[in-house]
Amino acid sequence: NAGVTQTPKFQVLKTGQSMTLQCAQDMNHNSMYWYRQDPGMGLRLIYYSASEGTTDKGEVPNGYNVSRLNKREFSLRLESAAPSQTSVYFCASSGQPLSSYEQYFGPGTRLTVT
Amino acid sequence: DQQVKQNSPSLSVQEGRISILNCDYTNSMFDYFLWYKKYPAEGPTFLISISSIKDKNEDGRFTVFLNKSAKHLSLHIVPSQPGDSAVYFCAASSAGRDNYGQNFVFGPGTRLSVLP
Numbered sequence: 001n002a003g004v005t006q007t008p009k010f011q012v013l014k015t016g017q018s019m020t021l022q023c024a025q026d027m028n029h030n031s032m033y034w035y036r037q038d039p040g041m042g043l044r045l046i047y048y049s050a051s052e053g054t055t056d057k058g059e060v061p062n063g064y065n066v067s068r069l070n071k072r073e074f075s076l077r078l079e080s081a082a083p084s085q086t087s088v089y090f091c092a093s094s095g096q097p098l099s100s101y102e103q104y105f106g107p108g109t110r111l112t113v114t
Numbered sequence: 115d116q117q118v119k120q121n122s123p124s125l126s127v128q129e130g131r132i133s134i135l136n137c138d139y140t141n142s143m144f145d146y147f148l149w150y151k152k153y154p155a156e157g158p159t160f161l162i163s164i165s166s167i168k169d170k171n172e173d174g175r176f177t178v179f180l181n182k183s184a185k186h187l188s189l190h191i192v193p194s195q196p197g198d199s200a201v202y203f204c205a206a207s208s209a210g211r212d213n214y215g216q217n218f219v220f221g222p223g224t225r226l227s228v229l230p
Contacts, residue, residue: 044220
């Protein structure tokens with residue numbers, strides 16, 4: 001089991017460029033999440049998908065879009081990158097709603113927007 | 115305003131001694147709490163959790179204590195080992211009240227250094 005995988009590991013973008021961060025899990029989890037982590041702050045939820053076919057906004061959704069492609073994959077898209085989106089992005093997944101609260105995290109994507 | 119606070123950005127402890135990491139929260143609706151450990155260049159990994167119906171949960175060297183009246187929880191690591199050196203995040207959720215129960219609010223983390 002690879003757990004939760006993310007690509008790419010590192011990315012540098014210029015302001016205004018777009019990109020998609022990919023995430024996949026092989027644990028048959030229903031729920032998936034995208035977080036960002038900034039220095040001195042905890043992880044902040046961008047978007048989540050409670051189950052295949054549904055997505056919802058988290059705490060900081062502005063400037064991002066997501067796609068739950070299938071049960072395994074959940075992608076995060078930056079349509080027009082801004083320096084404020086420089087951060088480390090983590091994808092996570094968890095089991096059935098209301099039965100397993102632990103979230104399993106990927107290794108992260110370090111994004112720099114210049 | 116941060117709903118989950120970890121007021122100590124860093125903590126140093128001698129190997130073999132007890133490490134105590136603290137977490138305070140402001141939202142009285144929170145009823146489920148987790149601790150995660152994070153090594154550099156890796157994602158956070160789940161360590162231990164506690165529900166608000168308990169005041170203590172133990173797993174090997176790790177114990178979490180919850181004081182609901184003070185809105186305070188702490189993680190005790192005994193004995194501390196050099197491999198415990200990492201950033202520790204506290205997270206809270208109103209699991210019993212949300213539709214999905216999995217929208218956690220994370221604290222900013224405490225960097226623990228265990229010295230040999």
